Amino acid sequence: MKAVADIGERRLIDLMMRHLTPMPDMPVSFWDDVSAVSMGGGRAAILKTDMLVWQTDVPEGMTPFQAARKAVVMNFSDLGSKGVRPLAFLVSLGLPKTLSVEAVEEMAKGFDAGAREYGAYVVGGDTNEAGDVVISGMAYGVADESKLMRRSGARPGDILATTGGFGKTAAAFKVLLEGYEAPPRLIASLLESVYMPRARVEEGVALAESGAVSASMDSSDGLAISLHDLSRSSGVGFRVDRLPASEDSVEFAEIHDLQVSDLVLYGGEEYELVFTVKPDGLDVAREALRRVGCRLIEIGEVTKDLDFVCIEDGVEKPIRPRGWDHFKV
Amino acid sequence: MKAVADIGERRLIDLMMRHLTPMPDMPVSFWDDVSAVSMGGGRAAILKTDMLVWQTDVPEGMTPFQAARKAVVMNFSDLGSKGVRPLAFLVSLGLPKTLSVEAVEEMAKGFDAGAREYGAYVVGGDTNEAGDVVISGMAYGVADESKLMRRSGARPGDILATTGGFGKTAAAFKVLLEGYEAPPRLIASLLESVYMPRARVEEGVALAESGAVSASMDSSDGLAISLHDLSRSSGVGFRVDRLPASEDSVEFAEIHDLQVSDLVLYGGEEYELVFTVKPDGLDVAREALRRVGCRLIEIGEVTKDLDFVCIEDGVEKPIRPRGWDHFKV
Numbered sequence: 001m002k003a004v005a006d007i008g009e010r011r012l013i014d015l016m017m018r019h020l021t022p023m024p025d026m027p028v029s030f031w032d033d034v035s036a037v038s039m040g041g042g043r044a045a046i047l048k049t050d051m052l053v054w055q056t057d058v059p060e061g062m063t064p065f066q067a068a069r070k071a072v073v074m075n076f077s078d079l080g081s082k083g084v085r086p087l088a089f090l091v092s093l094g095l096p097k098t099l100s101v102e103a104v105e106e107m108a109k110g111f112d113a114g115a116r117e118y119g120a121y122v123v124g125g126d127t128n129e130a131g132d133v134v135i136s137g138m139a140y141g142v143a144d145e146s147k148l149m150r151r152s153g154a155r156p157g158d159i160l161a162t163t164g165g166f167g168k169t170a171a172a173f174k175v176l177l178e179g180y181e182a183p184p185r186l187i188a189s190l191l192e193s194v195y196m197p198r199a200r201v202e203e204g205v206a207l208a209e210s211g212a213v214s215a216s217m218d219s220s221d222g223l224a225i226s227l228h229d230l231s232r233s234s235g236v237g238f239r240v241d242r243l244p245a246s247e248d249s250v251e252f253a254e255i256h257d258l259q260v261s262d263l264v265l266y267g268g269e270e271y272e273l274v275f276t277v278k279p280d281g282l283d284v285a286r287e288a289l290r291r292v293g294c295r296l297i298e299i300g301e302v303t304k305d306l307d308f309v310c311i312e313d314g315v316e317k318p319i320r321p322r323g324w325d326h327f328k329v
Numbered sequence: 330m331k332a333v334a335d336i337g338e339r340r341l342i343d344l345m346m347r348h349l350t351p352m353p354d355m356p357v358s359f360w361d362d363v364s365a366v367s368m369g370g371g372r373a374a375i376l377k378t379d380m381l382v383w384q385t386d387v388p389e390g391m392t393p394f395q396a397a398r399k400a401v402v403m404n405f406s407d408l409g410s411k412g413v414r415p416l417a418f419l420v421s422l423g424l425p426k427t428l429s430v431e432a433v434e435e436m437a438k439g440f441d442a443g444a445r446e447y448g449a450y451v452v453g454g455d456t457n458e459a460g461d462v463v464i465s466g467m468a469y470g471v472a473d474e475s476k477l478m479r480r481s482g483a484r485p486g487d488i489l490a491t492t493g494g495f496g497k498t499a500a501a502f503k504v505l506l507e508g509y510e511a512p513p514r515l516i517a518s519l520l521e522s523v524y525m526p527r528a529r530v531e532e533g534v535a536l537a538e539s540g541a542v543s544a545s546m547d548s549s550d551g552l553a554i555s556l557h558d559l560s561r562s563s564g565v566g567f568r569v570d571r572l573p574a575s576e577d578s579v580e581f582a583e584i585h586d587l588q589v590s591d592l593v594l595y596g597g598e599e600y601e602l603v604f605t606v607k608p609d610g611l612d613v614a615r616e617a618l619r620r621v622g623c624r625l626i627e628i629g630e631v632t633k634d635l636d637f638v639c640i641e642d643g644v645e646k647p648i649r650p651r652g653w654d655h656f657k658v
Contacts, residue, residue: 001429001430001431002429002431003426003427003428003429003430004424004427004428004433004456005427006430007430009456012433012456013456015430015433015434015437016433016434016437017437018437019434019437019438020437020440020441021441021444021445021450021451022450023450023452026452034453035417035419035452035453036452037417037452039368039374039471045368045374045469045471047417047419047452047467047469049419049420049421049453049454049455049467050421050455051421051422051423051455051457051463051465052457053423053457053459053460053463055459055460057457087366088352088364088366088376090364090376090377090378090467092378092379092467093380094380094382095333096333097332097333097334098332098334099332099333100330100331101330101331101332101333101335102330102331104333104341104345105345108344108345108346108348108349109348111349112348112349112350115350116350121349121350121351121352122350123359123364123365123376124359124363124364124376124377125342125345125378126380127338127341127342128381128382128385129382129385130380130382130384130385130463131382131460131461132459134459134463134465136378136463136465138378138421138467140366140374140376140469142374
């Protein structure tokens with residue numbers, strides 16, 4: 001009898017979906033970053049739930065406040081990637097009986113801080129006894145259906161872009177999990193990316209309003225997996241000719257003689273938007289992001305062939321569907 | 330340093346709420362069964378999240394299908410108790426790596442069965458690695474704000490009523506956890522109440538439409554706790570002169586010489602509605618329930634004094650705020 005570790009997260013979800021009755025007229029497909037339910041008049045309720053389990057998802061040194069705040073950020077990031085502003089957050093908490101009340105109060109502060117940071121509110125929740133701390137978050141927002149940025153709209157010839165550089169969290173996990181060293185300033189910057197991630201909500205809303213984006217998703221499972229997910233939904237391939245390496249990841253790779261492309265492509269827990277822009281919409285998208293203080297980073301193009309290649313040091317390399325899998329890591 | 334087991338669930342939530350910024354103009358208070366966010370035009374999005382942890386919440390003999398279905402029922406019950414029809418269900422699943430794929434597929438069937446039973450659909454979810462099976466469910470519906478049945482509207486002189494009898498689950502837990510015996514037919518009926526609970530969704534919607542109800546909640550933490558929760562929100566007391574004992578609980582109490590009131594008042598995991606009806610609305614409420622095949626059971630009245638009493642065998646007894654507490658049981 002097969003166990004979940006044998007088949008991995010994506011195949012498991014595939015199998016589960018065979019037993020689910022599809023809701024008629026869903027505004028987004030089941031494989032998108034969020035769920036949506038039409039509310040009439042061209043508007044939809046946008047819903048997302050995502051869980052953080054202490055033992056497997058919370059790295060060394062992260063505080064209860066930071067973990068709680070991150071549980072908000074990771075749910076809001078999915079809404080932001082669709083161009084949707086989160087309005088409310090709910091949380092279902094699993095708590096060991098022996099956990100200190102102080103830790104729970106710190107979590108409450110983290111939920112509130114995370115929600116308020118994006119203009120939303122914590123509106124409800126529930127506590128339960130559990131063997132480990134489990135933070136199951138839920139985000140709600142409302143969208144104009146016609147403006148939703150789905151995973152499925154990328155077309156050959158579109159420009160591939162991101163809202164920021166990649167590779168910091170992959171480097172940070174090498175520090176946290178594998179004992180890699182670096183100068184204190186660099187360590188601090190890397191750990192900050194893990195402990196205090198930011199969701200690109202304003203950026204997503206601005207891009208959706210611009211009307212220039214053909215497809216978008218968040219990059220929480222890593223850049224490589226995000227490209228493969230976009231491909232699966234849009235039926236296209238990607239050619240990345242400028243890897244969006246963050247300065248920190250370049251510096252870290254140099255210190256340890258690592259391939260910077262490995263850090264950039266195969267990380268995870270990064271919350272940039274990965275999106276495609278219609279060729280005639282690039283200036284509009286760039287300006288939309290500039291107005292919210294973000295730089296549009298062009299990294300390549302959408303191709304008709306279902307290939308995934310990146311250029312590093314002038315050499316063409318495949319981008320593998322490798323990254324974060326809850327059951328196979 | 331205090332641990333969560335030292336202070337219990339309600340005090341813990343109290344402490345957490347001190348750190349939360351209240352959303353302006355919430356259509357229901359934080360202490361109600363659901364959360365609500367206004368969507369304009371007198372309508373509100375109704376949201377609920379509740380978690381089921383295998384080790385602590387799933388009794389012996391319950392199958393993965395039944396546990397998953399119950400995770401839907403317990404969330405939908407809260408919506409039903411406000412008079413809201415659930416439209417969608419999402420689930421965040423924590424799964425041990427070693428769990429069989431078959432068990433996960435059975436859960437998927439349970440989610441679908443639970444949602445479809447109430448006319449809703451599973452619209453999304455997420456899987457995560459965890460040490461124990463954790464099912465964090467989330468329900469969404471839309472309500473006419475003016476028809477929401479809150480916990481806060483009970484007034485002295487109102488009639489206290491329920492949608493069904495109590496005591497079966499308390500008896501079932503005595504069988505499952507304490508080894509009590511009973512005739513096979515009775516055992517089967519008791520276990521059915523635990524393994525395949527029903528949410529009173531149609532009943533709640535019918536009561537809300539009737540306009541005759543002043544306050545309502547579901548009874549998942551037990552009848553006694555529900556009355557204390559209604560009291561807290563409405564500022565009233567209750568006098569229960571006819572305990573709503575189910576036939577099975579009376580039979581079980583006789584076999585084992587137990588107080589039937591203990592089974593009826595201090596159980597939990599029962600999903601009846603406990604509600605109050607304006608005196609001139611009783612016939613309307615009764616007829617509304619009759620049309621959906623349910624009998625309105627009058628059990629007592631709302632009092633001005635903050636007392637909680639029930640009459641058993643002609644003797645007046647206090648109803649204590651005792652029942653299900655995740656951390657103190």
